[in-house]
Amino acid sequence: MGTLDWAGAANVRDIGGLPLAGGGSTAYGVIIRSGALDGITTAGRDQVLALQPSRIIDLRSSHEITQPSPLAGLDQFRHLPFVDPARDAERDPATERSRSDLYRGSLYRNGKHVARIWAEIAEADAGPVIIYCRSGVDRTGMLVALLLSVAGVEDKRIGEDYALDTGAASQPATLSISQQNTRRPAWAMGPPQAQTMIDVLDWLNTDYGGAAGYLTSHGVTNGYVAAVKGRLTDHARSTSESSDFQS
Helix, strand or coil: CEECCCCCCCCCEECCCCECCCCCECCCCCEEEECCCCCCCHHHHHHHHHCCCCEEEECCCHHHCCCCCCCCCCCCEEECCCCCHHHHCCCCHHHCCCHHHHHHHHHHHCHHHHHHHHHHHHHCCCCCEEEECCCCCCHHHHHHHHHHHHHCCCHHHHHHHHCCCCCCCCCCCHHHCCCCCCCCCHHHHCCCCHHHHHHHHHHHHHHHCCHHHHHHHCCCCHHHHHHHHHHHCCHHHHHHHHHHHCC
16 A cells, blocks of 8 residues: 655555455555545646546536546546435435445445446556545545455455545545535544444445445446456556555
């Protein structure tokens, strides 16, 4: 795992270097996660472009975006909201007694949007895919958990990695902000806990047979699942390029 320091951005990490259940580790330079990049400076933008990203994916909903992203004019940029506004109307905050409840409900409702985002990652050319939401914790955290699970990282380790999110101290659960619901429950104000994501992964295992089963049930092809897994488990790339992406 490599923490990156981009001027004007927070909670930026390469998800490479995480141990795989069968040995080896996830590849560096494939997926970089971040909080919102709206405040990125000119120097920060240059740092991003120096990595030659193949995709820059903004997971936020349209109503959250108050100004154009400094990266929005790039060919690699995609605005792909994680939350499906049509399905968001079905949400019942009264059932969200924990962050894991929030995540399970979101993944259940937003599967088609997750599938679209996954396809963009699978179709990307060589070069890292940058994904971000508001704080880089909730929506980004769920997507990264799916990516790591498909790659073969164990649930416990995925949970531990999720709990490292540095944006949580200043950014309470941002997925709870929607046009239908602007109130935050008490649990949303605390930092993320490893058990939250472990519980979500256990739900995926029980209801879908795992992250891959969840994805294919929402229209992701087996080929796209395998393509992303292959990029994340390219051990030669992980070894040879790790120094370029770690801080």
